[in-house]
Amino acid sequence: xxxxxxxxxxxxxxxxxxxxxxxxxxxxxxxxxxxxxxxxxxxxxxxxxxxxxxxxxxxxxxxxxxxxxxxxxxxxxxxxxxxxxxxxxxxxxxxxxxxxxxxxxxxxxxxxxxxxxxxxxxxxxxxxxxxxxxxxxxxxxxxxxxxxxxxxxxxxxxxxxxxxxxxxxxxxxxxxxxxxxxxxxxxxxxxxxxxxxxxxxxxxxxxxxxxxxxxxxxxxxxxxxxxxxxxxxxxxxxxxxxxxxxxxxxxxxxxxxxxxxxxxxxxxxxxxxxxxxxxxxxxxxxxxxxx
Numbered sequence: 619x620x621x622x623x624x625x626x627x628x629x630x631x632x633x634x635x636x637x638x639x640x641x642x643x644x645x646x647x648x649x650x651x652x653x654x655x656x657x658x659x660x661x662x663x664x665x666x667x668x669x670x671x672x673x674x675x676x677x678x679x680x681x682x683x684x685x686x687x688x689x690x691x692x693x694x695x696x697x698x699x700x701x702x703x704x705x706x707x708x709x710x711x712x713x714x715x716x717x718x719x720x721x722x723x724x725x726x727x728x729x730x731x732x733x734x735x736x737x738x739x740x741x742x743x744x745x746x747x748x749x750x751x752x753x754x755x756x757x758x759x760x761x762x763x764x765x766x767x768x769x770x771x772x773x774x775x776x777x778x779x780x781x782x783x784x785x786x787x788x789x790x791x792x793x794x795x796x797x798x799x800x801x802x803x804x805x806x807x808x809x810x811x812x813x814x815x816x817x818x819x820x821x822x823x824x825x826x827x828x829x830x831x832x833x834x835x836x837x838x839x840x841x842x843x844x845x846x847x848x849x850x851x852x853x854x855x856x857x858x859x860x861x862x863x864x865x866x867x868x869x870x871x872x873x874x875x876x877x878x879x880x881x882x883x884x885x886x887x888x889x890x891x892x893x894x895x896x897x898x899x900x901x902x903x904x905x906x907x908x909x
Contacts, residue, residue, distance in 0.1 A: 656898065657688065657689055657690045657893070657898050657901050657902060657905075658690065658902050658905055659690040659691075660689075660690060660691045660905045660908060661690065661691055661692050662692075662801060662908075663691045663692065663801055663802075663803050663908060664691060664692040664693065664694050664799075664801055664802050664803065665685060665689075665691065665692075665693050665694070665802070665803060665804055665805070665806055665861055665864055665865075666694045666696070666793060666796055666802050666804070666805045666806070667681070667682050667685070667693055667694065667695040667696070667805075667806050667807075667808065668696055668697075668698040668789060668792070668793065668805060668806070668807045668808070669695065669696070669697050669698060669807075669808050670698050670700075670701070670702055670807065670808065670809040670810065670811075671697070671698075671701055672810045673808050673809060673810045673836055674810065674836050674839075674840060674849060674853070676846055676849075676850060677808075677836055677839070677846075677849055677850050677853035677854075678695070678808050678836075678853075679695075680850045680853060680854050680857075681806075681808065681834075681853050681854055681856075681857035682695045682857075684854045684857060684858065684891075685806075685857055685858065685861045688858060688892075688893050689858075689861055689862075689865060689893075689901060691803075691865075694802075698789070698792060698807065700788070700792065702780050702785055702788070702809055702811050703780075703784050703785060703787075703788040704780065705781065705784050706781040706784055706816060707778050707779060707780050707781065708778070708779050708814070709748075709778050710776040710777065710778070710779055711772075711773055711776030711777065711778075712748055712751065712752075713776075714776050715751045715752065715754075715755045716751065718755070718758075719745060719751065719754065728742060734757070734761075735754070737757075738753060738754065738757050740753065740754060756769060759772070771842070774842075777812050777837070778811070778812070779811075779812045779813060779814045779822065780809070780811045780812065780813050780814075781813070781814065781815075781816040782813040782814065782815060782816065782823055782825075782826035782833050782835075783815070783816045783826070783828070784816070785807065785809065785813065785833045786807075786826065786828050786831045786832075786833055789805055789807045789831050789833060790805075790829075790831050793805045793831075797830060803830070803864055803865060803866075804830040804831065804832065804861075804863075804864030804865070805830065805831050805832070805864075806832045806833075806834065806857070806860050806861060806864060807831070807832070807833045807834070808833075808834055808835075808836065808853075808857075809833060809834070809835050809836070809837075810835070810836050810837060810840075811835060811837055812835060812837040812838065813825075813826065813833065813835045813837070822835075822838065823835065824838065824839075824856045824859075824880065824886065825856050825859060825860045827860060827863035827864070830864065832860040832861075832863055832864055833860075834853075834856045834857060834860045836849070836853055838883055839852035839853050839856075839883070839886075841883070848887075851887075851891050852883070852886050852887065854876070854891050855876040855877075855880075855886060855889055855891050856886070858876045858877055858891075858893060859876065859877040859879075862877050862897060862900075862901070865901060865904055866904045867897060867900035867901055867904055868900065870894060870896060870897050871896065872894040872895075872896050872897075874888070874889055874890050874894070875889065875890070875892070875893065875894035875896070875897060876889055876890060876891050876892055876893060876894075877893065877894070877897050
């Protein structure tokens with residue numbers, strides 16, 4: 619395993635001194651077969667990559683290509699001709715605004731807040747409607763000195779979230795006939811929507827897998843300051859993670875591997891866009907069972 623770890627570092631590192639030291643260490647190993655550090659081709663098997671409308675085109679193309687390159691199997695990329703199922707969505711922006719208004723009324727009397735509401739043509743009862751709560755919050759932003767971009771950033775941070783389990787169910791039904799093909803080992807659907815697990819205690823997910831179906835979201839990878847190269851890098855790592863589940867290898871335990879579980883965007887960015895030796899070994903073991 620030491621040999622495989624060194625090979626992984628070589629593939630992920632650009633520091634000249636580290637690369638030189640790794641090459642020195644490799645000289646201590648003899649008779650190590652190359653196939654222990656590369657995925658053996660399995661192009662007879664395919665992953666079906668379904669793309670929901672409005673998904674980032676460059677990112678989805680990159681995901682398809684890197685799954686093909688890294689796992690050495692076929693990828694069939696197709697647009698999915700339906701929009702995401704909105705059952706059990708949640709509006710996190712409105713939830714935040716509701717909590718904010720409740721807190722305001724705890725801290726201030728109705729008499730003190732009434733003039734502010736009157737200035738924008740609202741009453742306390744009007745705040746029962748979502749559109750009026752949004753108008754109220756926009757005025758709060760103005761009063762606090764925030765600009766339009768701040769409001770847009772706020773709205774983007776608290777967007778409508780889609781239940782990933784519902785999307786998996788939708789994709790399973792959509793691809794039911796294609797899943798009867800023994801050479802298709804699974805389906806990966808890519809959406810631009812923010813997703814969560816369907817439970818109130820879950821903030822968000824980058825992806826979810828269940829029985830030959832995976833869904834991944836590009837939503838949190840596309841940030842205002844991110845260049846296309848950064849967005850693509852983030853998407854590729856999630857694509858490799860999801861594809862690994864479809865192939866049948868376990869979640870990776872190697873820190874820095876593209877398939878290591880990330881709890882945040884910062885953790886996603888800290889990873890390397892490569893498969894580690896553990897994922898390569900596990901993939902080859904699964905591929906042997908395909909023969």
